[in-house]
Amino acid sequence: MSAPDLRVRIGGLTLKNPVMVASGIFGYGDEFMGLAPFGELGALVLKTVTREPREGNPPAARTAETPGGMVNAIGLENVGVEAFLRDKLPIALSYGTEVIASIAGDTPEEFAECARILDEARVSALEINISCPNVKQGGMAFGVDAEASAEVVAAVRRATGKPVIAKLTPNVTDIAGVARACERAGADAVSLSNTFSAMVVDAETRRPILAANTGGLSGPAIRPAAVYRAFQVARAVGIPVIGMGGIWNASDALEFIIVGASAVAVGTALYADPEAANRVLAGIRDYLERHKIASIGELVGSVQLRG
Amino acid sequence: MSGPGAAAPPGQARRARLPIRESARLHDAHHRLTLAAPEIAASAEPGQFLHVWCHPPEELDRPPSAAILRRPFSISRVRPPDGVELLLRVRGTGGRMLAAKRAGESLDVIGPLGRGFRIREGLAVAAVVAGGLGLAPAPFLVERLRDRGARVILLVGAAEDERVPFLVERPRAGRATLPELAALGAEVSFVSEAVEGVLVSELLEARLGELMEQSAEVFAIGPRAMLKRLAEVTEGCLPLQVSLEERMACGVGACRSCVVPARAEGRPAYQTVCREGPVFDANEIDWERLEA
Numbered sequence: 001m002s003a004p005d006l007r008v009r010i011g012g013l014t015l016k017n018p019v020m021v022a023s024g025i026f027g028y029g030d031e032f033m034g035l036a037p038f039g040e041l042g043a044l045v046l047k048t049v050t051r052e053p054r055e056g057n058p059p060a061a062r063t064a065e066t067p068g069g070m071v072n073a074i075g076l077e078n079v080g081v082e083a084f085l086r087d088k089l090p091i092a093l094s095y096g097t098e099v100i101a102s103i104a105g106d107t108p109e110e111f112a113e114c115a116r117i118l119d120e121a122r123v124s125a126l127e128i129n130i131s132c133p134n135v136k137q138g139g140m141a142f143g144v145d146a147e148a149s150a151e152v153v154a155a156v157r158r159a160t161g162k163p164v165i166a167k168l169t170p171n172v173t174d175i176a177g178v179a180r181a182c183e184r185a186g187a188d189a190v191s192l193s194n195t196f197s198a199m200v201v202d203a204e205t206r207r208p209i210l211a212a213n214t215g216g217l218s219g220p221a222i223r224p225a226a227v228y229r230a231f232q233v234a235r236a237v238g239i240p241v242i243g244m245g246g247i248w249n250a251s252d253a254l255e256f257i258i259v260g261a262s263a264v265a266v267g268t269a270l271y272a273d274p275e276a277a278n279r280v281l282a283g284i285r286d287y288l289e290r291h292k293i294a295s296i297g298e299l300v301g302s303v304q305l306r307g
Numbered sequence: 308m309s310g311p312g313a314a315a316p317p318g319q320a321r322r323a324r325l326p327i328r329e330s331a332r333l334h335d336a337h338h339r340l341t342l343a344a345p346e347i348a349a350s351a352e353p354g355q356f357l358h359v360w361c362h363p364p365e366e367l368d369r370p371p372s373a374a375i376l377r378r379p380f381s382i383s384r385v386r387p388p389d390g391v392e393l394l395l396r397v398r399g400t401g402g403r404m405l406a407a408k409r410a411g412e413s414l415d416v417i418g419p420l421g422r423g424f425r426i427r428e429g430l431a432v433a434a435v436v437a438g439g440l441g442l443a444p445a446p447f448l449v450e451r452l453r454d455r456g457a458r459v460i461l462l463v464g465a466a467e468d469e470r471v472p473f474l475v476e477r478p479r480a481g482r483a484t485l486p487e488l489a490a491l492g493a494e495v496s497f498v499s500e501a502v503e504g505v506l507v508s509e510l511l512e513a514r515l516g517e518l519m520e521q522s523a524e525v526f527a528i529g530p531r532a533m534l535k536r537l538a539e540v541t542e543g544c545l546p547l548q549v550s551l552e553e554r555m556a557c558g559v560g561a562c563r564s565c566v567v568p569a570r571a572e573g574r575p576a577y578q579t580v581c582r583e584g585p586v587f588d589a590n591e592i593d594w595e596r597l598e599a
Binding site for chain 1: 322367368369370371373374375376377553554559562564567576577582
């Protein structure tokens with residue numbers, strides 16, 4: 001049997017395989033250089049940028065380790081879209097695979113302005129971060145509301161010809177409804193889940209560990225909850241779903257694909273193992289060969305529900 | 308050597324699976340791991356750290372339920388040609404796992420990472436000020452300073468003797484000392500809050516005039532409160548470099564977890580401890596905004 005076909009399509013974009021690095025993990029690509037062959041991956045989703053640079057949340061602490069995961073509240077610290085284009089993007093492009101920019105803003109217009117600026121750049125797609133739990137304005141404030149999500153997606157859609165991915169928050173009652181609203185507004189794909197809202201308190205001092213008091217939980221602890229949401233969303237929309245949330249190894253990634261995700265992104269695991277996404281990709285390839293599945297597409301949504 | 312504010316260039320981070328040569332339990336929950344790591348031994352600078360995976364390297368594919376992040380440890384000592392020592396105080400899950408490792412097992416390590424201490428050409432006198440577990444990387448620094456020809460005055464403080472990762476000797480006559488560090492050629496003074504009731508910053512203050520006359524530089528590692536006090540004491544009279552600690556996730560500057568407030572004009576408001584640090588010039592830090 002010839003090698004399995006791993007290609008996936010997202011809007012007009014074809015990825016050579018379905019494994020990505022999730023936004024916010026990998027910075028803009030320069031910091032992790034030399035630690036893994038990231039060019040092998042389907043795409044690299046870079047850290048969210050905004051129109052102007054942002055300082056983010058106060059330090060001490062921005063991160064807390066928890067059982068099977070970590071809670072973070074970085075607060076979208078970033079260099080701003082202009083410095084991103086000038087200083088960061090060329091380094092990310094040097095990996096030789098598709099680069100996806102992640103954008104955020106306080107208003108739909110600010111999202112659209114970032115999208116317009118990036119429309120000329122050599123990024124393969126735009127991911128709209130309407131799901132950051134760690135900023136007071138924008139971010140998750142859009143993602144928890146289907147209409148507000150749709151408004152942002154529509155504004156970005158008008159501003160760019162590039163494929164548009166809406167990154168969804170799990171912190172809603174009806175994630176499928178938000179996903180459908182994004183689809184109707186012109187999103188080419190949805191990605192989920194961003195982090196789960198969370199809090200860690202030091203019982204001795206009665207103070208939250210995070211300077212922002214609350215943050216977002218990621219890591220293996222959230223995986224089953226994220227798989228379920230990918231399942232719900234995949235049944236609700238016709239556009240591709242990019243699944244993420246606690247993926248550590250290939251079988252974790254396959255869970256997302258089997259319930260309906262066309263592609264997957266690896267996040268927190270990279271902090272333990274910078275080669276985690278490459279390991280996931282190799283494992284998916286092995287799985288397809290072992291099960292004699294010719295193309296990854298055959299596996300997408302192939303879950304055999306019980307009863 | 309990189310100048311102030313310069314991060315390590317991209318592509319410098321290296322990852323390796325390193326054999327443990329020795330795993331030694333020390334006094335009061337301290338533990339020393341000696342790795343066989345010729346490349347690190349040859350290239351590391353004092354103040355740099357290793358980012359260590361606490362679980363067995365062969366289990367990287369298995370999601371752990373605890374200690375899912377690596378742990379940063381500054382390099383304690385280099386024993387040429389290939390010995391690299393780490394010193395830890397066992398407190399949580401990660402430390403317990405590392406202390407349970409035996410010689411012959413291996414560790415998945417990324418490093419050396421970060422920006423270490425800068426030693427000026429021709430430096431004649433160095434005052435190294437360390438508090439508590441901050442003494443862990445002091446042997447590497449003292450040895451490097453001695454190799455460069457500097458006289459080293461080592462001032463050490465702790466809440467109590469047991470909080471120091473090296474044994475404190477209290478002779479009947481005379482002052483407390485640390486024989487292992489004295490053996491490296493440092494002039495050691497030790498004070499504990501419990502016995503002497505003196506802070507290590509006071510030892511430095513008492514010698515300011517003498518150190519200024521000798522154009523000395525100060526190198527400090529320890530708790531934030533100590534570093535803040537030293538920054539006040541040395542302001543405008545002695546150059547000070549400080550090694551900072553903060554909770555880390557990635558260890559390479561990507562995740563922006565371990566930031567500290569910076570004060571230099573024209574630079575980002577926050578600098579990462581893992582990449583732009585852990586060693587900063589005192590005047591790079593916004594001490595007012597730095598939480599103790």
